[in-house]
Amino acid sequence: MKLANKVVFMAGAGSSAPGWSIGKATCVTLARQGASIVAVDKHLQAAEESAEEIRKTGGIALALQADVADQHSIEQAVARAISEFGGIDVYIANAGIGKIGGIVETETADMDLIYQVNVQSLLIASKLIIPSMLQRGGGAIVTISSVAGIRYLGYPHLAYSVTKAALIQFTRMIAQEYAGRGIRANTVVPGLIDTPRVQKNVSAAFSSDNNPDEVRSKRNQQVPMQRMGTAWEVANAIAFLASDDASYITGTELVVDGGLTGKF
Numbered sequence: 001m002k003l004a005n006k007v008v009f010m011a012g013a014g015s016s017a018p019g020w021s022i023g024k025a026t027c028v029t030l031a032r033q034g035a036s037i038v039a040v041d042k043h044l045q046a047a048e049e050s051a052e053e054i055r056k057t058g059g060i061a062l063a064l065q066a067d068v069a070d071q072h073s074i075e076q077a078v079a080r081a082i083s084e085f086g087g088i089d090v091y092i093a094n095a096g097i098g099k100i101g102g103i104v105e106t107e108t109a110d111m112d113l114i115y116q117v118n119v120q121s122l123l124i125a126s127k128l129i130i131p132s133m134l135q136r137g138g139g140a141i142v143t144i145s146s147v148a149g150i151r152y153l154g155y156p157h158l159a160y161s162v163t164k165a166a167l168i169q170f171t172r173m174i175a176q177e178y179a180g181r182g183i184r185a186n187t188v189v190p191g192l193i194d195t196p197r198v199q200k201n202v203s204a205a206f207s208s209d210n211n212p213d214e215v216r217s218k219r220n221q222q223v224p225m226q227r228m229g230t231a232w233e234v235a236n237a238i239a240f241l242a243s244d245d246a247s248y249i250t251g252t253e254l255v256v257d258g259g260l261t262g263k264f
């Protein structure tokens with residue numbers, strides 16, 4: 001019960017298709033360690049599904065609809081979390097979107113939207129949540145980037161890669177600003193993870209006819225461990241950084257990629 005009595009504000013708590021996303025697995029993993037989870041997602045139904053998984057095993061969860069890129073909706077979600085649970089100890093920034101394409105295919109509007117969701121959201125929520133953490137004597141922020149933010153993965157994913165890179169540096173900046181005031185901030189950098197979103201959003205980069213078996217097999221083959229990671233393996237890394245086990249760790253990245261980024 002390493003997160004007993006902790007309140008977690010989980011942004012992007014749902015799954016964009018049926019199955020176990022990183023957000024959903026993280027909700028359940030943190031709740032198993034004693035945390036109360038405020039499961040926030042753009043899609044209420046997705047947030048509800050994660051909250052239901054927690055409640056099934058006796059955990060505490062509140063599902064809320066909010067768009068992380070929208071100041072007003074996050075203000076309301078943070079206010080509700082604080083009124084319901086008295087404050088926030090842990091903030092997980094997991095909501096993320098992308099669009100396959102390079103310079104030619106990426107419109108400035110695509111870049112704007114992906115920046116709003118992947119980066120600006122951290123500014124919006126941090127401004128609202130950090131004061132509560134300070135009142136409670138400290139807290140932990142964990143952001144979810146991607147190996148696409150530190151390497152070229154063999155296909156153009158421009159706006160996603162650029163914004164996931166920015167997220168890493170943004171998190172380091174929070175860490176430096178608040179290191180003396182009890183708030184730690186770190187990034188988890190997942191590699192190729194077998195979540196439902198992959199088949200939905202990036203399958204075209206791996207299979208010309210979106211064949212799910214071909215997508216899975218090609219992604220598996222790229223990884224030195226010969227398999228994609230599971231959402232649970234990423235969730236465990238997030239749980240570690242959110243807990244006091246990581247009490248002397250701030251302003252850094254934990255890469256969870258089966259050896260992928262060390263390969264070349």
Ligand SMILES: NC(=O)c1ccc[n+]([C@@H]2O[C@H](COP(=O)([O-])OP(=O)(O)OC[C@H]3O[C@@H](n4cnc5c(N)ncnc54)[C@H](O)[C@@H]3O)[C@@H](O)[C@H]2O)c1
Nearest residue numbers: 012014015016021022042067068095096146190193195197
């Ligand atoms: N799956 C992978 O291989 C992989 C690899 C590296 C990094 N990641 C990152 O991990 C995170 C989770 O990925 P996943 O594969 O579980 O994806 P997912 O799409 O299943 O889950 C993301 C959740 O965030 C929600 N969301 C999206 N935009 C939102 C917004 N504007 N406001 C609120 N909620 C919003 C979605 O509704 C969804 O429930 C993402 O940030 C992704 O970039 C995934």
